[in-house]
Amino acid sequence: MSIPVHIVTGFLGAGKTTLLNRQLSSGDLANTAIIVNEFGDVGIDHLLVESASPADAMIELSDGCLCCTVRGDLVDTLEQLSRRVSGGTPLERVIIETTGLADPAPVLQVIMAAPGIRDRFRVAGVVTAVCALTGLDSLDQHNEARTQVALADVIILTKTDIAPPSPALIATLAALNPLVEPVDANASDVSLTLDDATVSNAKITDSGAGHHNDRHHDNGIEAFTLTHNRPIDEASVGMFVDLLRSTMAPEMLRMKGIVWTEQLADQPLVIHGVRSVFDPPQRLASWPSSERKTRLVVISKHGKRRHIADLFAAFTGQARIDTPDQQAITENPLAIPGM
Incomplete structure (x- = not known):
């Protein structure tokens, strides 16, 4: 049976790592491999993710954007995970946290089409974090942010405890992705993992x-x-x-x-x-x-x-x-x- 891959994306500062930390702390991500991608020489996000899972469950890709310069590394990483599963390591799901500057489409394409990857893994869905405070500006100014919302299966509004989302932000999200109802990150049942893409x-x-x-x-x-x-x-x-x-x-x-x-x-x-x-x-x-x-x-x-x-x-x-x-x-x- 293929392993579901969940892609967590969102523009810079949207709160992806906070969402991931919450899921790790809840204990809901047992037997999960987490691939963290960052941009730059120092993996700051990797340092912010709490040690709530075994060290070898965290795989970090550095030196570029997951959807461009390190796509080959993503294939290598998934192949490594596949070998571990074949060797008996239990793995129920994979979560890929992209950099805020990433277009999720090439990541989806790797999972759907790369030889040796598509047979072992499947796309379960895309979760996009949108900041209630800065999300509207990000969507107005950055094509990457718009694409992240357009490709989402789930949209999670973050930092709503600081300020509620504006009507303009809700309207913009509906225009970009009218089939997904945004959910509040503070809701008790928020999850980064989705049902199978077929469902x-x-x-x-x-x-x-x-x-x-x-x-x-x-x-x-x-x-x-x-x-x-x-x-x-x-x-x-x-x-x-x-x-x-x-x-x-x-x-x-x-x-x-x-x-x-x-x-x-x-x-x-x-x-x-x-x-x-x-x-x-x-x-x-x-x-x-x-x-x-x-x-x-x-x-x-x-x-x-x-x-x-x-x-x-x-x-x-x-x-x-x-x-x-x-x-x-x-x-x-x-x-x-x-x-």
Whole structure:
């Protein structure tokens, strides 16, 4: 069975280490490997994390950002953990705490696609810490902070004991990630670990009525939901995903959801991708609710919502004026304007 990996991120000063300390002190992280990444020559965060677990459970990556200069070290570290598990070391989960300057997407891609890693580990989810005091300024000024929120499965508001989050901050979080309700770090049931990504994806709901619903942030990140009320041929789903991977990888930050397919209609197909990297499609044993519907949540940037929606419409057989159908797009991916 693969080992879940939980990514804890958040902009500089958001309180990631404090959250991690709390979880360590609670005793809830037994048999957990913690990978701490820092930027600079001295690992300050590593010194701040309490010694609440065995020394060899803490693995620190220094000299750069986890998502860029030390990605190779991350692969090496996970391979080392894999060897320990094969040797009998009990390991229930891995937590990666990224630097505040990290884009989580490349970290997700390593776990989902690196040879030897994807077979042993799986992405369980992304937890993003947002400071109630400084979060709004960080989101307004730094693309990294916006991306961290957009990719989150859980958003934890920190330092709410000092000041409550402003309505502007809550509105900005909802615009960047409308499907995640922020939780207070001071709540008694806050946890850095999530359910399996498959289960998390199955809980996706619509953000409103209609074919697609979207929120747009002034800094170019959009979150919207694609829905379809009839079963889709599984081959069409594969072609749709392949075309997204090949033509829109830089603009598509993340896609996750469930698809109602003509094949095995009682078992929805789970789709999860980060930019050009997608997990192998998996099927749930049954529908998570009585409503059968394809629901794909897309987080993109640079105004590509229309093009992604047009592709989806073409591959689900929805006729649109001035938009080519599936056959035309398959033969010529540049057929959609703006591709």
